[in-house]
Amino acid sequence: MTEIRVPTLGESVTEATIGQWLKKQGETVKADEPIVELETDKVSVEVPAPASGILSVINAQEGDTVELDALLGEIDETGAGPSPVKPANGKSEPKPAASNGNGAAGADIEVVAPSSGESVTEADIGEWLVKVGDQVKVDDPLVSLETDKASMDVPSPVAGMVKELRAQEGDTVAVGDVLAIVTEGAGASAGASGSASAPAKSATPAPAATTGSADAAKLSPAPRRVIAENNLDANRIAGTGRGGRITKADALAAIGTGSSTKASAKAPVVQRDLEPTEERVKMTRLRQTIARRLKESQDTAAMLTTFNDVDMTAVMDARKQYKDLFLKKHGVKLGFMSFFVKACVAALKEIPDVNAEIEGTDIIYKNHYDVGIAVGTEKGLVVPVLRNADQMSLADIEKQIVDYGTRARSGDLKLEEMQGGTFTITNGGIYGSLLSTPILNMPQSGILGMHRIEERPVVVNGQVVVRPMMYLALSYDHRIVDGKGAVTFLVRAKENLEDPQRLLLDL
Structure with missing residues (x-):
């Protein structure tokens, strides 16, 4: 074996x-x-x-x-037949429930909350994907559970009819708790007798979407309610759930984006109360974990941020002068990020503390320069890494960044492409940020924040001139990096960007 x-x-x-x-x-x-x-x-x-x-x-x-x-x-490897299944927990196998007295319909099967690991003992009911009376096939998703690790769908262990739902959306259930009862092999006619045992929330179905589309009937209750209340067209909403299913978040994101039906234009104006309205939504366990880890990053590192500004005239002039030749030769546009990567690598070589990390009571100095580039996606921020950035040309960097950005938004990044970075660059300027204090990507000891470029008056050789300026922010771990080293790093990056020839001459 x-x-x-x-x-x-x-x-x-x-x-x-x-x-x-x-x-x-x-x-x-x-x-x-x-x-x-x-x-x-x-x-x-x-x-x-x-x-x-x-x-x-x-x-x-x-x-x-x-x-x-x-x-x-x-x-x-010998080609012998399969051995009996060994489930990771003793409660994951379907168990026959008490007999319902209907021999033709088959046994009632309990669907229980599965184990999600030794440290996970409970989960929250995210949303029911079926209702009482629905016909299901083996492995059809019945309900979405949320733990502090991830979200997961619980599949049906048998083919049959949903007889009973034992928990409401938002309830917390323990591992092994019965979530639902599925009558094995039951036909549609068996649904009438089972519906009485459904929770009150499921007994009254949410209003259907106004489109009358056949797909609207397959929506789970939460997104169906949002779609109906806001006169949205379910056919025009892209689903991000498993199998392309529309989630509540998808429906909320579609409000005000042109996904409403024609009927919404003629909808009567409803007079609302003048008092402020609010909505209380329980944090998912995954979001709670993210919040805890970010706080742990702040609590672990002695984080400090130093600022400077850079005149982007030289970089912008170089792009303007060579952008057509660069695109023709390399097949990719010349952007700002490749200049920043090169400028930071040169500064990291001079100030190795910023390229180091702490492990226990030791400092590990990295003699390689793997620069992480923060990429924003619909599901959150990811940081793919440019390996050996010091050995890459401007064209290599631009091509790799375009590839990472494309695959990050499609969810095709590999795990090994997002680990092992020694320094990170994040560009809040693409969202219009003027100034920020980026948080460290642990266990790294430095992260550079870029911001938007805006024309500001500056003094050059005794004259007030208007130049395209950008604020730079370096957050660093003060346990490793002293203030002098952090300021020097940022000054070197500024000098390399304002005079790119320094990079060519290795100055």
Whole structure:
């Protein structure tokens, strides 16, 4: 037997969630063939088969949270048949409920809250994807659960009819609690008798979307309610949920973006109360974890920010003069970021403390320059890394940044492309930021914040002139970097940008 184990996922990643098994137990696999997909709080990664043979054992189920080097399954290289399934927790298998007395309909099966790892004991009901009386197939998602690690859908263990929902949206349930009852093999006619046992919230269906589209009936209650109340067209909303499903967040984002129906233009004006309105929404466990980790970053590092400004005239003139030749030769536009990367690498070589990190009571000085570039996406901020940026040309940097940006927004970044950076650059200027204090990307000791370019009067050789100016902010860990080193770093970056020839001459 060859074991399949969780690989190393980066210095700061200690666990992952089983997203999807790409092979079923008993199927034949080839060496290096993707066999299971793992999800972390940053990216998804596929684990390849370590050998050819038959996937004989699956030790962790979809939705489970596993630690590094945890046993995921086993491959029988001799070609023997599958072994019995070994679930990661004893409560994940469907259990027959009390008999309903309907022999034709089959047994009532309990759907229980699965385990998501040793440290996770409870979860919140995000939204029900079905209602009482719905027909479901094996593995159809029934309900979305949210833990402090990730969100996951609980699938139906059997094909049949949803007889009963035992929990409301927003409720907190423990591992092993019964979430729903599915009558195995039941037909549509069995739904009438089971609907009485549904929670009051499910007994009154949310109003349907105004479009009358057949797809609107498949919406879960939360987004359906938002779509109906705001006269939105479900066919014009792009779903980001599993399988392209429209989530509540998708529906809220569509308000005011031109996704409303024609009927909304003729809707009567409703007189609202003059008192201020508000909406209280419980933080998801994932958002709570993100908030906690950001606070831990502030509590761990002795973080301080120093500022300077840079005259962007030279860089802008170079771009204007060579942009057409650059695009023609390299097939990519000449942007600002490549100049900033080169300027920062030169400054890092002079001030190595900014390129170091603390580990215990030791300082680790990095003799390589892997620069992280913060990229904003709809799902959040990601930081892919330019490896050996000191050896890259301006064209190489621009091409890599375009590639990272494209794949970040499509969710195709690989885990290894987002780990191991030694320094980070973030550009708040693309959103209009004038000045900010960026937070450190631990365990790095420095991050440079770029901001918007605006024309301001400055004094040059005794004359007041108008120049395109940008504020720069360097946040640094004062445990490693002294004030003199931080200021010197920012001054060197400023000098390299205001006089790019210094980079060519290695000054």
